[in-house]
Amino acid sequence: MKQEAKRPLVILTGPTAVGKSTLAVSLAKEIGGEIISADSMQVYRHMDIGSAKITAQEMAGVRHHLIDMLEPTEEFNVVMFQRMAREAMEQIYDRGHIPILAGGTGFYIQAVLYDIDFTENDEDTALRKALEAEAAKKGPAVLYERLRAIDPASCEIIHANNIKRVIRAIEFYEKTGKRISEHNREQKERVSFYNSAYFVLQDDRDRLYQKIEERVELMLSQGLVEEVRALREMGCTRDMVSMQGLGYKEILAYLEGEITMEEAVYRMKRDTRHFAKRQLTWFRREKEVLWIDKRDFDYNSQLILEYMQEILRKKGIILH
Numbered sequence: 001m002k003q004e005a006k007r008p009l010v011i012l013t014g015p016t017a018v019g020k021s022t023l024a025v026s027l028a029k030e031i032g033g034e035i036i037s038a039d040s041m042q043v044y045r046h047m048d049i050g051s052a053k054i055t056a057q058e059m060a061g062v063r064h065h066l067i068d069m070l071e072p073t074e075e076f077n078v079v080m081f082q083r084m085a086r087e088a089m090e091q092i093y094d095r096g097h098i099p100i101l102a103g104g105t106g107f108y109i110q111a112v113l114y115d116i117d118f119t120e121n122d123e124d125t126a127l128r129k130a131l132e133a134e135a136a137k138k139g140p141a142v143l144y145e146r147l148r149a150i151d152p153a154s155c156e157i158i159h160a161n162n163i164k165r166v167i168r169a170i171e172f173y174e175k176t177g178k179r180i181s182e183h184n185r186e187q188k189e190r191v192s193f194y195n196s197a198y199f200v201l202q203d204d205r206d207r208l209y210q211k212i213e214e215r216v217e218l219m220l221s222q223g224l225v226e227e228v229r230a231l232r233e234m235g236c237t238r239d240m241v242s243m244q245g246l247g248y249k250e251i252l253a254y255l256e257g258e259i260t261m262e263e264a265v266y267r268m269k270r271d272t273r274h275f276a277k278r279q280l281t282w283f284r285r286e287k288e289v290l291w292i293d294k295r296d297f298d299y300n301s302q303l304i305l306e307y308m309q310e311i312l313r314k315k316g317i318i319l320h
Contacts, residue, residue: 009194014201015276038103
């Protein structure tokens with residue numbers, strides 16, 4: 001497919017708390033864009049504070065997609081995201097606008113950008129159920145060590161507590177005889193399905209960590225504990241995908257008397273910092289990434305916007 005024939009797609013990602021949402025809105029206003037949230041938590045209703053969900057006021061009239069689409073009791077995964085994102089993109093193209101995929105979930109972005117095929121090996125769920133039962137009985141660490149034995153490379157980007165992805169990786173190996181890290185590497189070799197620009201926003205690490213700490217404190221002052229308590233009363237439990245999100249699982253553990261509030265806050269800050277580090281590791285492995293270091297622009301948002309538009313003009317994504 002010739003580059004000119006490919007439809008445009010802008011990606012704006014980066015670690016948590018770096019300022020993606022605000023920049024995405026500003027860019028959308030400049031280029032006639034609509035934003036698709038590439039976030040695994042903002043898709044859920046009633047989960048506003050812990051997901052740092054963009055407010056209607058912050059959207060500033062820019063249309064956003066894949067926000068408040070599901071109930072917290074519903075399943076959400078990369079296959080669902082890919083389908084929903086494609087549907088949103090068709091609507092955006094029909095309106096003559098440019099989709100901006102904005103968020104920090106690298107695997108979701110990869111699934112859309114390279115049109116990854118997830119149809120294989122999804123019919124038989126017996127092994128998955130057996131692994132889930134094993135995790136429930138023996139704990140996630142046992143499965144993680146099993147994964148490390150068969151595919152150590154995948155353990156560099158999959159956290160031990162992300163049981164779902166650990167199970168997916170083991171299941172993939174058992175069914176295909178191939179490591180999921182190798183499969184993902186092959187998928188990365190695929191050519192982008194779109195005429196795309198893949199921007200990654202970054203900042204000084206200490207400054208970013210400070211922003212993360214401030215965000216956690218803000219969430220608590222905004223009523224995160226009350227939000228999680230309400231979700232618990234709705235019937236949300238720790239085994240649900242929604243409640244495994246950062247902030248939610250820690251506060252749930254506090255509400256259930258397992259840890260103190262002080263410990264919950266400590267874990268939130270620590271695990272969010274670790275998450276940001278893993279996000280950057282993921283993006284460094286992606287190809288054709290355009291890094292935007294806020295320090296290089298003296299934290300001037302207008303200069304960053306002008307730089308991004310210059311890149312988009314060179315790629316033929318925008319014409320003016």
